[in-house]
Structure formats: C-alpha cells, structure tokens
Amino acid sequence: xxxxxxxxxxxxxxxxxxxxTPEQARARRARSIAIALALASFxxxxxxxxxxxxxxxxxxxxxxxxxxxxx
Amino acid sequence: xxxxxxxxEPSIAGVGDYIELMKPRVMSLVVFTALVGLIVAPVPMHPxxxxxxxxxxxxxxxxxxxxxxxxxADIDARMARTAGRPIPRGRVMPGEVAGFGFTLAVFSVVxxxxxxxVLAAALLAxxxxxxxxxxxxxxxxxxxxxxxxxxxxxxxPPVIGWAAAxxxxxxxxxxLFLIVFLWTPPHFWAxxxxxxxxxxxxxxxxxxxxxxxxxxxxxxxxxxxxxxPVGVAPWLLGYTGAVYGITAALAGAAMIALAIRVRGxxxxxxxxxxxxxxxxxxxxxxxxxxxxDRMSEGLFGHFAA
Numbered sequence: 001x002x003x004x005x006x007x008x009x010x011x012x013x014x015x016x017x018x019x020x021t022p023e024q025a026r027a028r029r030a031r032s033i034a035i036a037l038a039l040a041s042f043x044x045x046x047x048x049x050x051x052x053x054x055x056x057x058x059x060x061x062x063x064x065x066x067x068x069x070x071x
Numbered sequence: 072x073x074x075x076x077x078x079x080e081p082s083i084a085g086v087g088d089y090i091e092l093m094k095p096r097v098m099s100l101v102v103f104t105a106l107v108g109l110i111v112a113p114v115p116m117h118p119x120x121x122x123x124x125x126x127x128x129x130x131x132x133x134x135x136x137x138x139x140x141x142x143x144a145d146i147d148a149r150m151a152r153t154a155g156r157p158i159p160r161g162r163v164m165p166g167e168v169a170g171f172g173f174t175l176a177v178f179s180v181v182x183x184x185x186x187x188x189v190l191a192a193a194l195l196a197x198x199x200x201x202x203x204x205x206x207x208x209x210x211x212x213x214x215x216x217x218x219x220x221x222x223x224x225x226x227x228p229p230v231i232g233w234a235a236a237x238x239x240x241x242x243x244x245x246x247l248f249l250i251v252f253l254w255t256p257p258h259f260w261a262x263x264x265x266x267x268x269x270x271x272x273x274x275x276x277x278x279x280x281x282x283x284x285x286x287x288x289x290x291x292x293x294x295x296x297x298x299x300p301v302g303v304a305p306w307l308l309g310y311t312g313a314v315y316g317i318t319a320a321l322a323g324a325a326m327i328a329l330a331i332r333v334r335g336x337x338x339x340x341x342x343x344x345x346x347x348x349x350x351x352x353x354x355x356x357x358x359x360x361x362x363x364d365r366m367s368e369g370l371f372g373h374f375a376a
Binding site: 020023031 | 081082083084085089117119123126182186
C-alpha cells in the first residue's frame, strides 16, 4: 500500500474519499504552487537580510571564535 | 459507533481570489506612501532592507484588507460595488479568509520586527489593529465619522516607512500622516455621494445616508479647505523645495475648485465623480513630488548633512 493510499484510508476509514472535480484539482494545484513560491521567496528574503546585516561577519564568525592576537 | 462528518465542498478558490482579498489597489497606495516615507527619511537604507520593509508593509496591508473582507462579507454582499468580492461570490469560505488574514498579519509584523526594527513593526501592528478592529468592526457600522477616524489607518504607512529607515519618529512623517488623514474624508465622501443607495441598503451609516447629501457636500468643502494648506506644509516648513510647494499649491487650488463645484451641485453626481478621481491624482502628485524632490537632493538635504 502506498503512503498516499494509507493516508487516504486513515482519513476515510469507511472508504468515502472525496473525489476532486478537475476544477477543484486545478485550483488546489495552483494554490499549492503559490504557497511554495511564497515560502521560497520568504526564505530568500531572510537569507538576503542575514547577509546584509551580518556583512563580512557572516564569513568570519562571531568575535569569541577568532584567535586572540598576541599583545 | 459511526460518526457522520459533514465535509465542506473542496475549495475552488484560485490564487487570483487570494490576491483580490488583499485589496491590491489599496495595497499599491500603501506601498507608494510608505516608500515615500522611507525615502524622505534622513537615514539612507540598504536597498535589501528597504525592499524587505516595503514587502512586510505590503503584506500587512493585504492582511488588513483580507480581515476587512472577512468581517464585512455581509455588507459587501448587499452593495453593488463589493458584491463581486471573493466571499460574497462564494469563491472562498469566510473562515479561510480569517485564517489567511490573521496568518499574514502575524507574519508581516514579526518579520518586520525581526528583520528591520521593532518600532516599525509596532506601528504596522497598530495600523492593522486600527483598520480591522477600530474601523471595520467598531466605527464603520456605528458612526458617520467612521472614515474620518478610520482614515488614520490609511495615513500611517508613510510613518511606518520613516520608522523603518530611522528607528524613530519626527515631525516630518507626521505632516505626511496629516496630509493622508485630511485627504481621506473628501475622497471617500465624494464616492459615497454617488453610492448612497448602496450604503443605505447595506445599513452603513455613511455621512450622506445619515446627514444627507447637502451636509456631506459642505463637509467635503470644509475638509478640502483644511487639507490644501497642510498639503503645502512640507514646503512651508522648509522640508522640500519650491517645485513641491508650487505643485501642491496648484493641485490644492484644483481640489478647492472641485470642492466648490461639489458643494454647488444640486443634480447628478458629475462633480463628485470628478472630485473622487482627482483626489487620487492629488495625493499621488504630492507624494510623487516628495520623491522627486528627495531624489534631486532638495528634500531634507540639510538634515541628512
């Protein structure tokens, strides 16, 4: 039994699964793609802001990890 | 034991319906005025940070729009102007819209706070709260002053933009706030004069419904008289150059001329429609000139130095 089929059975133990009409399936696919794109864009924004805010410190790490210069 | 569960019909809502819920036209004005607030601020902002701030403000405005459509679905269904919105049309369930709006509101505020600064995030949260709770839930159905007080929500974006750039507040963004705040009543009352039947049918106590058309026309004229000098104020206070001042004065004169026509109109709504259309151009012109002025280093130059 595939994972998808197992989830379907778990959701509908009496086997009364909802059959999507082609219009409903299309709409759900479009919504799913939009959510994926929104999440990917959000991750990109977080990444870009992190680079901008940390600047070169993003590469060198925080101060306490740097070797102590001999005086 | 068998339990019968009623399934809601699977949704047919498309991406376009969700975009419509975010009121893209209102959002574009919010983003534009916030951008101006951000640009005229004396602290230059990194383009990535500016983009992030505007994105958060845009999503916050969209969240407020969606929550407004969720709460006002009953009113929207009874008004010709709004009957085609996603909830009255049956495209999206009210609960889905509430969840969508609330999620976006939390995301936008938290992101703005973590990525930009806490003051801007607090102002964005207050704006969403003011628009949804104070205006939509409370004032809109209870007083003809609804859009006067509620206008504060639409006037805050330039202040949020300024706060995003500087992390503080000053008099300059408050002048921008005042311009949008005083612009809102003549703008919306001009619209409500030729949509009075719609508002009356929906039970919304807009000024023309409660006080009549003649009183609304007088109020439009009075507010326009107060608005136009405030529109010129950024120049009078020395924040901008003469190009802005002259543009604001000329556009203000046109607003007053239209308001006089609206006040004297006894039949039809031609002047009201003109006033509504021109008021959008007026606000756009003022804020665009602020941008132009800043770009040419005329605006706030001595503060930045």
